Amino acid sequence: MKAETTDLCVLGAGPAGMSAAIAAAEAGLAVLVVDDQDQPGGQVYRAPSLPRRIVDEDAQTGDALRAAFAASGAKLLAQHLVWGAAREPDGFRIDLLGPEGLATVQTPRLIVATGTTERVVPFPGWTLPGVIGLAAATVLLKAEATLPGKRTVVAGRGPLLYAVAAKILKLGGVVAAVIDQATMGEWTGALPALASNPGLLARGLAWRAQLLSKGVPVLHGEGLAAARGTDSVASIVTTSGRVFECDALAVGHGLIPSTDLTRLLRAEHHFDRARGGWVPARDAMLRTSLPGLYVAGDGGGVSGAAAAAPQGLLAGLAAALDSGRLAAGSRDAEFASLRAAGDNRFGAAMAGMFALRPEQAAAIPADCVVCRCEDVTRQEIDDAIDQGAGEINQVKAWTRCGMGPCQGRVCGDVVAELVAARVGSRERAGQYTARLPLRPLPMAELIGEFDYTDIPIPKPAPL
């Protein structure tokens, strides 16, 4: 098994991870960045797999950051899946699976920059082929320059709705409708905060104007009642009963901080609805409750791409400071300005716009599948709670919800909301216990070649 050691390991090569690596490498730390993709960029600055057809602002920012990262001296371990992690006496052990098999990294300091998972609040028909997440749609559009369908409905909550719809138009596709759960009132209420980043606000308004100029219906304060179709999605019905024909539905209801790693390591977390859900507790330098563990970017609470880079720089500098590579007090002014940039009003307002509302979970019909891996319906979850399951892990045990290949990443937030509605709070409802492997591991790749006599079978138990 390949074993590497480093001064600092950064998990995730998105804007937060790349920035953290740049700052820490500049301060003299040996930095190893791990990502499961071929190239750095993360979700928002995903590198294209084909020559770009559209060079937009995101593409330029992403390319510039990738270039700075490449020049930083930080080492990238691409195509490596992080499947486990543990605290060890001298720091952390990270378990990886890469193209050459199993590997481990030993590091005294660890920055987790693993971003978010998309939330989809279940509705009848959400498991039909042709229904994809908004984030999945951005991968198709940005990296593959591919349309989700011939005629796409874009639905859910948050700014990604407009970004995805606008990109579909730009690639020559048809948007059947944009169905935004947020009311116009909610958007105007958020305007003062959104105005704190005039550039992003202008871009959002331009997307909206393009949609309206092409005659795309943009509905506000409406959700999806159902997606319909036999073999794949053929139409959707809104909560007010409007029907739109389509062959693709891109839907998302916001983002959930990815806390698998920080939960696996048992850092302290608290529930912050406006920031997407459970988030690790962090101090002003983005240190978690565990010595040597830092969290930067959306994984620490949804703040958006603009905040991810300064947070990454701050966490990278914090790791350098805590390693004794920076003199205490020497960069305080820089820390303060990065902190301000990493805690922007725009990102907070956006996160608040697409935070999960208890009404969204309450509206899920009884016979609707909530856990798509294990086909567990809302009714079965409610029944388990009726039978005395008082927190989410007991619900998991009694229904199998969250036991499938996604390990509850997709359903966990919504199931917890259903439990919270009955037991009083998300704190009481709890979170799924993080289990490794963090992603399903193919047995053949895991076990490799071996002889029976090489298996270190322990001593038999007494007879």
Next chain:
Amino acid sequence: MTYDVAIVGAGVNGSMTALTLARGGMKVAVIDRGGICRQASGVNAGTLTMQMTRVALMPFALRAHAMWADAKNWLGHDVGVVVCDGLSLAFTEAEEELLSFRATKRREAGAPIELVSGARAREIEPGLPDNVRLAGHCVVDGFANAYLTGQAFRAALLEAGVTLIEDRAVTGAEPAGTGWRLLTSDGPIEAERVVLAGGVWLEQMANWFGVRLPMKCLINQVAVTERMAPVMRTVLGVASGLLSMKQYPHGTVVIGGGWQGTGDPVTGPRDIIPTNLLGNLRLASYVTPALKRARIVRAWLGLEAETADALPAVGALPGADGVFTIGSIHSGYTSGLCIADMLARQLLGQDIPLSLAPFATARLVQEKNA
């Protein structure tokens, strides 16, 4: 309100003791600091096998197997029990010796284990590799869905009139009249008698009564695959006992065998040790090569208590009148049902068909605390 018996620990041992006592007419409370069967009783691999059972426990395990198989009737709720054949395999000469010795001893203790050739083992389980030298074949084997244990017992306990108090930690005890007052995170609970059913936490519980009852803590690893097409129809193990494996009706294969992780009773289970996970999975895929097509979706750890002689701690706690323990049963999930039922029958003043004397807690108690 004073209970006849307060039971601390709502695992399978505490729950079964409570059920028999309540059905026998006693006023019973079960108290757990978490939810019912959320520790070892809910997270173990669910194996109901004789081929990993200690010889001294065999008569109890055989009776308990029959109880599990019939749970729907006497418990009234389903724990997803599947009864099937079991095979324990030997691939080397040393394992062959170990297997024939152990199978013979277990057979003498009543387990219907037959030693069969590798070829015969492959007729029983076609997915085995062709180099099995010898196999123990037992028709009394099977498995439960351990994670459903709490759901089934919770309903049965409530139907029997047991007061089930979850999410309340007992922190100590003091004498109260002719019985005991348990101090908890939310007020005292009084009972004439107390049964401690706390698994690896038995040592801490005995401490409340000033008794030193040492308990070792095993940190057992379990892993599970994605759902897959059928690849086995028996419970599979190896001569050393370091593998237990079966495929559930919904298609997942659960792989256990007592490989160790890290953790302790204070912090709970901590970390999987990658080399131990790898060892367990290599052994599993060696025994069933079709598992190379599987994906592992989850692995976890559960804490199992073990006494100095690896036999149960059942009966009166010396120096604390009216206090009893049940735990550290070693294959506790299989045998616990029967042993807990018998302890409860003893407390009800009934005769029991087997003696619990060899497991008396008194043998394990060291000097009393100052």
